Amino acid sequence: MKAVGLKLILQTAVLAAAFSASGHAQERMAAARVGGLEAKLEYCKTCHGLSGQGYLGWFPMPRLAGQQPEYIEAQLKAFIERRRANPVMRNVAHVLSPSMISALANHFQHLNPPPFGGAPRGSTGLGKKIYEEGLPESNVPACSACHGPDGHGQNEIPRLAGQLYPYMVGQLTGWAKERGQGTSVDTSAIMAPTAHNLTRSQIEAVAAYVSYLH
Amino acid sequence: MKRIGLEIAVLAIFAFALSTLPGSAGESAAVRNCTWCHGTGAQGYTVAPRLAGQRPAYIVSQLRSFHERTRDNPFSVQYMWGAAASLNPYTARDLANYFASIPPRPANDGNGAFASRGRSIYMDGIPEANIVSCYACHGPNAEGIRDIPRLGGLAYFYIKARLEQWGQGYHSTPGSPMPMVATHLGAEEVEALASYLSFVR
Numbered sequence: 001m002k003a004v005g006l007k008l009i010l011q012t013a014v015l016a017a018a019f020s021a022s023g024h025a026q027e028r029m030a031a032a033r034v035g036g037l038e039a040k041l042e043y044c045k046t047c048h049g050l051s052g053q054g055y056l057g058w059f060p061m062p063r064l065a066g067q068q069p070e071y072i073e074a075q076l077k078a079f080i081e082r083r084r085a086n087p088v089m090r091n092v093a094h095v096l097s098p099s100m101i102s103a104l105a106n107h108f109q110h111l112n113p114p115p116f117g118g119a120p121r122g123s124t125g126l127g128k129k130i131y132e133e134g135l136p137e138s139n140v141p142a143c144s145a146c147h148g149p150d151g152h153g154q155n156e157i158p159r160l161a162g163q164l165y166p167y168m169v170g171q172l173t174g175w176a177k178e179r180g181q182g183t184s185v186d187t188s189a190i191m192a193p194t195a196h197n198l199t200r201s202q203i204e205a206v207a208a209y210v211s212y213l214h
Numbered sequence: 215m216k217r218i219g220l221e222i223a224v225l226a227i228f229a230f231a232l233s234t235l236p237g238s239a240g241e242s243a244a245v246r247n248c249t250w251c252h253g254t255g256a257q258g259y260t261v262a263p264r265l266a267g268q269r270p271a272y273i274v275s276q277l278r279s280f281h282e283r284t285r286d287n288p289f290s291v292q293y294m295w296g297a298a299a300s301l302n303p304y305t306a307r308d309l310a311n312y313f314a315s316i317p318p319r320p321a322n323d324g325n326g327a328f329a330s331r332g333r334s335i336y337m338d339g340i341p342e343a344n345i346v347s348c349y350a351c352h353g354p355n356a357e358g359i360r361d362i363p364r365l366g367g368l369a370y371f372y373i374k375a376r377l378e379q380w381g382q383g384y385h386s387t388p389g390s391p392m393p394m395v396a397t398h399l400g401a402e403e404v405e406a407l408a409s410y411l412s413f414v415r
Contacts, residue, residue, distance in 0.1 A: 039344050040344060042344065042394060043341075043344035043345075043346060043398075045394075046346045046391045046394045046395055047346055047350055047351070047391070055351075055391070056360070057350050057351030057352075057359075057362060058349065058350060058351055058352060058353040058354070058359050058362070059350055061350070087349070088347050088349065088350045091338045091339065091341055091347065092339075092341050092347075094341070095341040095342050
């Protein structure tokens with residue numbers, strides 16, 4: 001009797017485990033296919049890093065952690081409307097609903113991993129000076145005036161603190177080729193003269209400095 | 215007598231130095247231990263992937279993952295754990311540089327009917343299904359960069375097996391996003407990607 005009872009319990013347990021396992025797999029597939037927030041976040045983090053800290057693939061994938069939600073929303077819309085040219089992100093963004101865009105932007109705002117690191121250290125002193133004082137002789141304003149002394153940005157002005165060095169260099173050297181495309185003017189126009197007036201080595205210095213900010 | 219002994223010693227040292235130069239790696243025992251399975255031209259053979267033209271940093275990272283037993287799919291456990299067990303980092307680096315310098319040839323063994331579908335997934339992903347673009351990390355011509363491997367021209371069987379293994383929970387390099395990528399791929403998408411990539415040169 002006892003043995004039969006044990007056998008029954010075991011069989012029930014095995015069945016229950018089997019059902020819950022297949023149920024779990026189906027839930028996962030369903031979530032991935034219908035595009036719930038969790039599945040979409042996992043999709044973003046595949047390239048931008050598990051904690052949104054950024055990642056170096058063929059392209060440098062920028063840090064999204066701690067980014068201003070207004071900036072993320074504005075950029076995703078710029079990809080969709082082709083005001084910002086990018087071979088990968090236009091495809092990524094065009095399937096996102098406005099409410100999904102808001103939810104994603106809101107999520108990344110609250111992540112705070114340490115900076116990705118890896119930038120050359122040699123010119124961070126010059127970078128700090130440019131960041132805090134600008135280059136009056138070249139008509140370059142202090143970055144801190146808009147991006148904040150800590151580099152955390154505000155509203156549609158992006159956080160730069162902890163941003164990947166190769167991403168920063170790529171954006172500042174190719175600003176007008178990627179941003180502000182088409183005929184409608186957007187906020188990217190504010191940075192165009194500044195990016196244009198910085199030399200390559202000045203860009204590298206600023207990029208290195210902000211990449212180490214927390 | 216003493217002089218002859220010295221000359222022999224010098225010759226022996228010279229011969230040893232020659233045998234460890236990258237240029238002569240083609241004849242070294244360490245290389246032969248690899249090409250025994252990976253093909254005499256290092257272009258891959260059955261389950262052993264092509265090493266020719268692979269990113270040297272990727273070869274080094276994979277040899278380390280075999281040595282440390284983190285890459286754990288069945289063929290890795292069966293063949294590569296043993297092969298990399300006593301491999302020192304310097305030999306691993308020399309082997310990586312040697313194989314990376316050999317021009318790769320595409321396997322061309324996928325299903326041609328799926329190649330254009332595979333190219334579309336490779337370049338754009340399937341955003342609606344949360345399948346990421348392969349291009350973003352592996353490059354426009356699947357050539358790889360740093361320790362991100364070259365995929366263009368690898369054998370259909372090998373790419374298919376790797377994508378399936380990640381979905382089944384096997385491990386590779388710690389921190390790799392590939393397990394997350396692969397869990398979203400269905401059989402049809404794996405078939406298309408492996409077919410497309412086998413033809414890329």
